[in-house]
Every structure is written in C-alpha cells, then in structure tokens.
Amino acid sequence: MNWGPPRTAHVTMTFDPEGLTRTQREGDACVACHKKWPRPRTRIGRLPDGTALFACPECADALLPQQDDTRSRPQRVAFF
Structure with missing residues (x-):
C-alpha cells in the first residue's frame, strides 16, 4: 500500500533554487x-x-511526465 501523498511523482526532478522564491x-x-x-x-x-x-x-499535470496506463479499466455504468 502506498502511504505517500496523492499524485506523487515517481520520477523526482531536481530544481535549481536560484529562480524560486522563499515560499x-x-x-x-x-x-x-x-x-x-x-x-x-x-x-x-x-x-x-x-x-x-x-x-x-x-x-x-503540465509538469509531470504522462504515465502510460496500458491496463484497461472496466467501465462501470449505473444505468442502462
């Protein structure tokens, strides 16, 4: 089970702190x-x-690389 924060990047990018603000x-x-x-x-x-x-x-969504989800998920329909 993954106890990390939701939507955590698996590939961690390293940023240069030079252009970032303190916040x-x-x-x-x-x-x-x-x-x-x-x-x-x-x-x-x-x-x-x-x-x-x-x-x-x-x-x-714009910064993280898109993950290929090749697994097909069953679609659930509440009403026909």
Whole structure:
C-alpha cells in the first residue's frame, strides 16, 4: 500500500533554487504559478539539498511526465 501523498511523482526532478522564491522553496507556493491557496499538495520534485517542492494540480499535470496506463479499466455504468 502506498502511504505517500496523492499524485506523487515517481520520477523526482531536481530544481535549481536560484529562480524560486522563499515560499516556493518552503513548499508554501506552487513552483510554477506561485499560487499559495489552496496550498499545493502534489510533490513535483526536490531541491539539491533534498527539500521537497510542490505544485498545484493544474501545474502538476503540465509538469509531470504522462504515465502510460496500458491496463484497461472496466467501465462501470449505473444505468442502462
């Protein structure tokens, strides 16, 4: 069972802290759009010192590599 945060990146990208603000480096703002509320929850990468960086869901979709989900999921229909 995976107890990590939802939508956690499996391939961790390392970001250069030079262009990030203090709130982005501390995980209180999205690394891409600077949005602070709601607090970003998707772990998108890390700094060279190992500190985790986060992104909002919209930016995370754009930044994370798309995973090939070759497994077919059964479609469930409530009514016919």
